[in-house]
Amino acid sequence: MEQISLHNEKDLLLRVAEGNEVAFRILYDHYRKKIYASGLFLTKSENLAQELVQDVFMKIWEKREQLRKIDYFNSWLRTIARNTAINYMRARAMEKLGINYIPTPEINNCFTENDAADREYAVLLQAAVNQLPSQQQKVYMLHRQQGLCHEAIAEQLDISVLTSKKYMKLALRSIRIFLEHRMDAAISLALVIYFS
Known part of the structure; x- marks a missing residue:
């Protein structure tokens, strides 16, 4: 079996670019813990951190032809990992926009890895x-917290159903913009701190 080492990273990257799976495995084994740690730091979820590792290395394999031109692999890898993590965080924030329930610390005394993130998100959503x-x-x-339909809301607030729907649409857009702005800033700060 052919011996490949990480000592000459440029040679290793060329072998990966050629489709050498042994070289790819060496690259994966060397960098996976670093990607996992950054994913865990950003997402506070072991499952999401694992997914991040898999997605990052899937992207590397899919873009392996580009490895021939990469002079600073560590920087290139960090960029892919950062962008993937940001996409995960954005997707998670947008998923949470659809929830009817805002978690609070008093409701559940059992602490899980996502409780802190949920509390932070709840505070941000409430703002x-x-x-x-x-x-x-x-x-x-x-609509979101009491689960009323637009007809019931219209009746309760003495407005039309169309107005209720319009207000809901405007509210969701404002909330999305508010959260995107703050989430991007928080994610950027976390990434700067982590990768500094």
């Missing part, structure tokens, strides 16, 4: 809701 105009805030709260 986004608080900045909405009064009517949009009412429609959002009635």
